[in-house]
Amino acid sequence: MAVLFVNMYAGRGLLRVxxxxxxxxxxxxxxxxxxxxxxxxxxxEIVACALMLAGFDVKKNEIKGMSQMGGSVSSCLRFxxxxxxxxxxxxxxxxxxxxxxxxxxxxxxxxxxxxxxxxNNFKLNPMGSSNCELDLIGQLRQSGRNIILVDGxxxxxxxxxxxxVNVALLGVLANYLSLEKDVWLQAVAQLAPKKTYKINExxxxxxxxxxxxx
Amino acid sequence: MKKLLSGNEAIARGSxxxxxxxxxxxxxxxxxxxxxxxAKYDQVCAEWSINxxxxxxxxxxxxLGGARSLVAMKHVGLNVxxxxxxxxxxxxxxxxxxxxxxxDPYMHSSQSEQDNRNYAKFAKAPMLEPADSQxxxxxxxxAFDLSEKFDTPVMLRTTTRISHSxxxxxxxxxxxxxxxxxDKDVAKYVxxxxxARKRRLIMENRxxxxxxxVETIGCNRVEYNNRRLGIICSGIVYLxxxxxxxxxxxxxxxxxxxxxxxxxxxxxxxxxxxxxxxxLDPFLEEQIRAMGCSVIGKExxxxxxxxxxxxxxxxxxxxxxxxDVSDKSHLPARPPSFCPGCAYRGxxxxxxxxxxxxxxDIGCYTLGALPPLEAIDAVFCMGASIGCALGFxxxxxxxxxxxxxxxxxxxxxxxxxxxxxDVIYNKGVGTVIVxxxxxxxxxxxxxxxxxxxxxxxxxxxxxxxxxxGEAVGFKRVITFDPYDMxxxxxxxxxxxxxxxxxxxxxxRSCLLLDKKRKYQKRKIDAAKCNGCGVxxxxxxxxxGETDNKKVKIEPVMCNGCPVCEYVCRQGAIESA
Numbered sequence: 060m061a062v063l064f065v066n067m068y069a070g071r072g073l074l075r076v077x078x079x080x081x082x083x084x085x086x087x088x089x090x091x092x093x094x095x096x097x098x099x100x101x102x103x104e105i106v107a108c109a110l111m112l113a114g115f116d117v118k119k120n121e122i123k124g125m126s127q128m129g130g131s132v133s134s135c136l137r138f139x140x141x142x143x144x145x146x147x148x149x150x151x152x153x154x155x156x157x158x159x160x161x162x163x164x165x166x167x168x169x170x171x172x173x174x175x176x177x178x179n180n181f182k183l184n185p186m187g188s189s190n191c192e193l194d195l196i197g198q199l200r201q202s203g204r205n206i207i208l209v210d211g212x213x214x215x216x217x218x219x220x221x222x223x224v225n226v227a228l229l230g231v232l233a234n235y236l237s238l239e240k241d242v243w244l245q246a247v248a249q250l251a252p253k254k255t256y257k258i259n260e261x262x263x264x265x266x267x268x269x270x271x272x273x
Numbered sequence: 274m275k276k277l278l279s280g281n282e283a284i285a286r287g288s289x290x291x292x293x294x295x296x297x298x299x300x301x302x303x304x305x306x307x308x309x310x311x312a313k314y315d316q317v318c319a320e321w322s323i324n325x326x327x328x329x330x331x332x333x334x335x336x337l338g339g340a341r342s343l344v345a346m347k348h349v350g351l352n353v354x355x356x357x358x359x360x361x362x363x364x365x366x367x368x369x370x371x372x373x374x375x376x377d378p379y380m381h382s383s384q385s386e387q388d389n390r391n392y393a394k395f396a397k398a399p400m401l402e403p404a405d406s407q408x409x410x411x412x413x414x415x416a417f418d419l420s421e422k423f424d425t426p427v428m429l430r431t432t433t434r435i436s437h438s439x440x441x442x443x444x445x446x447x448x449x450x451x452x453x454x455x456d457k458d459v460a461k462y463v464x465x466x467x468x469a470r471k472r473r474l475i476m477e478n479r480x481x482x483x484x485x486x487v488e489t490i491g492c493n494r495v496e497y498n499n500r501r502l503g504i505i506c507s508g509i510v511y512l513x514x515x516x517x518x519x520x521x522x523x524x525x526x527x528x529x530x531x532x533x534x535x536x537x538x539x540x541x542x543x544x545x546x547x548x549x550x551x552x553l554d555p556f557l558e559e560q561i562r563a564m565g566c567s568v569i570g571k572e573x574x575x576x577x578x579x580x581x582x583x584x585x586x587x588x589x590x591x592x593x594x595x596x597d598v599s600d601k602s603h604l605p606a607r608p609p610s611f612c613p614g615c616a617y618r619g620x621x622x623x624x625x626x627x628x629x630x631x632x633x634d635i636g637c638y639t640l641g642a643l644p645p646l647e648a649i650d651a652v653f654c655m656g657a658s659i660g661c662a663l664g665f666x667x668x669x670x671x672x673x674x675x676x677x678x679x680x681x682x683x684x685x686x687x688x689x690x691x692x693x694x695d696v697i698y699n700k701g702v703g704t705v706i707v708x709x710x711x712x713x714x715x716x717x718x719x720x721x722x723x724x725x726x727x728x729x730x731x732x733x734x735x736x737x738x739x740x741x742g743e744a745v746g747f748k749r750v751i752t753f754d755p756y757d758m759x760x761x762x763x764x765x766x767x768x769x770x771x772x773x774x775x776x777x778x779x780x781r782s783c784l785l786l787d788k789k790r791k792y793q794k795r796k797i798d799a800a801k802c803n804g805c806g807v808x809x810x811x812x813x814x815x816x817g818e819t820d821n822k823k824v825k826i827e828p829v830m831c832n833g834c835p836v837c838e839y840v841c842r843q844g845a846i847e848s849a
Contacts (some may be wrong), residue, residue, distance in 0.1 A: 150594075184605070
């Protein structure tokens, strides 16, 4: 896996050093998209918590309301030494995590050229509509971004519950954000329901160690 | 301690720290979470009110009783509460009262994008606008201090992006504020003309005093950088501006009514060119122009919808690398729709079949206006369905052209009851259908006077809709289970035809709440399905076409309601 774009800022210690040296780190943006009911908001809560635990300033935004179950959902996170806008500019997002292929296609342009897109290799046709037979993966690759396909459902089932797809995908994302692993697990422990922690921990680790990207 | 809080959570936290003892709201996106958060504190009496007007009146009463009070609502809620709001600005407060107006530019989940900053000017009440969650918390506390210092209600205005964005907040301690109940003072609290005329002068005097204070208050801040470009802004726009043009000089307004006239004039004189960047109406711009300042405003900045960093960059002519964008119109959309198994679906199916005009209302069921059901013909505001249907009935002489009112339970309590009484008083003969799913599903399952539960999840007396209908004079009050399709059709057909007013209560819990619900998923017998598509007209997300033009039922999605089985003429749908 390539493009470890913030690996130099790993963890709190380095951030302190940066602050001391008065080094200005640009604000980075992560976008998480998918379908209502897939656990996108919970996933973005965990990322935001992990980033905060690592010492970053964090802002996060999502629109909720009329998109109940089955609607498109997206959440945007921004982090750095000092974050202003909760929304990035068009085409300035540094990493995309998509829980679904059609939603990935819809959002791929938010990314910078050749930025990584971690995509759950799963397609859910919009409710009530006929089968979407587009070559979604082909279109994604054509966009010029670094497409990383992950079988999130397989990872979640291996961890013991299909609902853990979101945390498994976060495990993959963790490789691209280069925070310390413990920070992530601490965030999962803080936010996921207690009785699901074991499964979520396993799902996270499976995603984290996953190198069998499709 | 630092915590990641949404703007709404931060307002709740700020209220708690400010010693608020009473808080109330009627839920509405994007304001709902404020009260849900406040309900977690034992020190705060937090309640859902029946509507925003009653909420504010309770807030006023609590203030008179000596408790700092927070009253929260979405922008259109302040229309409902505007009557007491206008008068409260006359009387002033005893303990501090802060009114939160959460506006919704772009109408993410609203019927209008009215700019409620106009209400502050209209009522002559000061207004604060935070930009992020830390400010949301700090400004809430400041608002209570200003309210008590100047004896005035204070408006705290947010927008969807502030209410629902999360950012890091430093938490503080709670400071108890105890005031005694108000002293009898009829000239202050009884607004009859003779007293109101005196209060009117006091209001003017008060606004002048506040206008003096806002010149020096810390939250109206000038950040001088490059003097060639100056920007006046407030709220979330400040954050977008810092992102897009960090080199600009900025006058960031925390108090957006009244405005600091001297500070604005001085700022405009110190920079070469001034932009006023604001979402929606030219609220700041018009006032600043009236001060004699030359600024660029709505000729460059859209007044419709939300702003974002890209729109601002374009307006300021900042050249950027073009984003690599391709056409996405070929991708299938995911519009909101009724959940599979929703109890509303069958009712709307029959209303469409009966070819009546349907006056709808605000809630999940507003989706009944969209294809393929397309059963609702008109939707205005909370509670409007019943009055609209009654007026329509009065205007139309053809007895075959009928209108029915369709309203959810929470909306009915909010503002349908008064119109229901009007139906009887004015000898209406129409049909009112209350879709009673025992919750406010649209905003995320809040309780209301019909559920028998309060915001703090304590038991309470539930209003009995049948007895209520009978008490106001309905001779025909009929309750059915919307899953009982034969009865639904029979009752609707008869009651709509009848020249007598009837109240129909369609009673079934929202299936997302009903965890103990037992149900049988449905499946298609492919041998019997002839692909006629009648079931697809229900707009059920679980139903879709197969490649050979037959229908399939997605087993994961199906929540096992009987509606598709009922409408299938081929008998091709059965329990799985």
